[in-house]
Amino acid sequence: MNAITASTNPTPAKVVYYRHRLPIRIVHWVNVLCLSILFMSGLGIFNAHPALYFGKSSYSSTPAVLTISSVSTPEGPRGVLWVAGYQIDTTGFLGVSKKPDGTPNLHAFPSWLTVPGSYSLSDSRLWHFFFAWLLLFNGLFYVAYSTIGGHLRRDLAPNRADIAGIGKSIRDHIRFRHPTGDEARRYNVTQKLAYLVVIFIMLPLVIITGMAMSPALDAVMAGWVDLLGGRQSARTIHFIVVWLLVGFVLIHVFEVIVSGLFNHLRSMVTGYFAADTTPDKKGTHL
């Protein structure tokens, strides 16, 4: 969000400016690739033991907090999700679904959500760890670049005015109102906070809980995994944070769509974003 250029747009009310630098754009799309594959290969790994626990081990006096299973009934197999004591019939999606050839798939997550599609724990692990390294290096580069280059301070850190306007910004988001004019050139405060939470809380947490599942990394400092509640708690937190990230992605994509899909996509591909020069007091693109 720098180096504002003169408008090349024939409409005088629009100004096209350079919004996203090349390294940020590359990091963004590498993230899209990594997170998609990590999500899908992770569900493939989960299918090997579709149960989650709290504590150090899976075999203790406390039962699983979540299981996905298939139970056989006279009418055929039914998919069942048990979570915190509740039982939900999830036939067709979880526990029992259909493979592309129409035959029943009795794994927890359906084949269209996993990488690879047909169950293979060893292959899912190969995908998961390759892209986990890529995500980690991408993330470390991003944090270094945006700290040194000023992106973090300039574009992401909320200023005083931002903090004062948090309430209004959240209300505007709920009503699908988006900043226009000069205000649209910078991230709004809700957007800033969402990105900061994802970059500095959710992604580090998903990486650390992933590392906590490694028996070798657990040995780096004996007992550190207990800070997360033990290895099985770490695995459960990993799973929960993943779904929070999925929630973030869905809201992010929704916001991009309602505030100008083509404009945003172009800015994340070429760097150039078109903003109105005249503020629209109604402030809505819908």
Added chain:
Amino acid sequence: MKPTNTGRRRFIGRSLGSIAAILATGCDRLNQTEWFLKVLATGENVTYGIHRALIPRKAMAQELTPADLSPTFRTNGTSSPDSPIYQALAKNNFADWALQVDGLVEAPQKFSLAQLRSLPSRTQITRHDCVEGWSAIGKWTGVPLSQILAAVKPTAEAHYVVFHCADPMEADGSTPYYESIDMEDAYHVQTILAYGLNDGILPIGNGAPLRLRVERQLGYKQAKYLMRIELVKSLEGIHGGKGGYWEDSSGYQWYAGI
């Protein structure tokens, strides 16, 4: 909302769905090519290299307390080896069993169960992490592998320790289980040949008479029903060449630190 918007939304929704489908199909296509699996497998080299570089050689796996023990230690994989030789040994309480240690060593030897029990032992309460995702906690008693190695004196050429087991993995009774570790793990304090579990004799379901505990790696490295330990320079000559049964048969990583 204008009708044109509804059409646009539907278009966008379908586009997102198509992107997911293309991604899934693309991944599946790549997953069937040998070259791409090789690219993905480089991740294992990165993991192994970084772990060996950053994790101290002597870093200890967490040792837990009796309160953490799993009520019963789950039997996984083979529950009783389906081989006449093993069944005969078991019938006689493994009195005729002996661990053969050979390969690139100066003094190949056989160790009876009584001999192993008479050596200084180590007891440790540790967490067993299966590649599938579950964990169980057990109390293991056994001989540190380093003591056995000190007795047989590996040559300078010995880079890997291979464990040959009694349990046949194929339905026709062939391909006994096998696994291997590097010398760094072999000499680790917590790497023991366990003959006891939870203050009792190691049950058959958990690998009697002797199993490996290599605590900084996943469950499939913890070879059960040990018959022979072989020191080798390279894993190439061992069965399929990848160092373990699951590595050769199903493409699991040899380095199972994650």
